[in-house]
Amino acid sequence: MAIIGLITGYIVPFLFVLTLLVFVHEMGHYLVGRWCGIRSTAFSIGFGPELFGFTDKHGTRWKLSAIPLGGYVKFWGDEDAASRPGQNALEGLSEEEKAQTLAGAKLWKRAATVAAGPIANFLLAILIFAALFALYGKPVSDPVVAEVRPGSAAEEAGVRPGDVLVALDDTVVETFDDVRRYVSIRPGTQIVVTIRRDGATQELPMVPRATVIDDPFGNKVEVGLIGIVTTQESGNFRVETMGIGQALTEGVRETGNIVTGTFHYIGNLITGKMKPDQLGGPVRVAQASGQMATLGIAAVIQLAAVLSVSIGLLNLMPVPVLDGGHLVFYAIEAIRGRPLGPNAQEIAFRIGLAMVLSLMVFATWNDIAALIG
Incomplete structure (x- = not known):
């Protein structure tokens, strides 16, 4: 069996x-x-x-x-x-x-x-x-801070619950996923986080910390974190429906994000900001395929797009x-x-x-x- x-x-x-x-x-x-x-x-x-x-x-x-x-x-x-x-x-x-x-x-x-x-x-x-x-639409949430982890880079920089993240360096962010994606591939690199608080904007420099976390399947993954959390209530979680044209545009954007993230990962390996043990081969791909299969065919196909x-x-x-x-x-x-x-x-x-x-x-x-x- x-x-x-x-x-x-x-x-x-x-x-x-x-x-x-x-x-x-x-x-x-x-x-x-x-x-x-x-x-x-x-x-x-x-x-x-x-x-x-x-x-x-x-x-x-x-x-x-x-x-x-x-x-x-x-x-x-x-x-x-x-x-x-x-x-x-x-x-x-x-x-x-x-x-x-x-x-x-x-x-x-x-x-x-x-x-x-x-x-x-x-x-x-x-x-x-x-x-x-x-x-299926695209799940999104607004970049609203619900919680700041004690001792995190965000707390030390002065981020507070209720702050809205507007930009990271010169990149405008529209969703919390934009924030997560940008920060995760920049451990040890100073970024400038622009927030909106009480109608005014502030620029807060901080350095994401390389942190080993568990993914939804219990695998160890090293990413950059600044220590902010969103919730369904504060982040306004929703699923945006899309027509064919918008879906294609988002498909191009998602593919571009993966390309950008890959180049940043290679750069982090070269500079020593991330460990080379994150590089996976056929065994890890097989493991990921099996794990995604438990979530359904759509998850497997999404993994195929990333790969x-x-x-x-x-x-x-x-x-x-x-x-x-x-x-x-x-x-x-x-x-x-x-x-x-x-x-x-x-x-x-x-x-x-x-x-x-x-x-x-x-x-x-x-x-x-x-x-x-």
């Missing part, structure tokens, strides 16, 4: 989310590649041995592979699933045939095909958020073997007027692969340490 619970409660939701995100990402590559006249030889969900599949009339092998932790589109002339050009991929081909390979296509076509994967992930996130807002943005950003990192690394190569080619030599590309790909594998090992170690802890 425990094994069945593990499969249905964690593995199935995890594979659903991962397969959706991988399919959309790779479909972005595939569709734009076809639009650019580049032939694909394989479209795979997963890596390793093929479980089953079929070949379409264009010669593309669509398949499900044994290791369900990613996927790839292999274009004509690619040496491997990372779209590394084969050393002799263009030899013996006519000019027309060369144009149908990724390595031989025009520079802008190669760049568009590579960039399409991450862009598809961003578009998926926007559409998911928009659909959720249109169907879709993360996958898009990860793939845009300027690391060889990732989409961002390919785009860097193309930028160098545009500047030099010719591509890097095969030896230089081979060395770069090997370094990039080592970096990606190291990151995966580190993230998985964090996952295991969190489970043991």
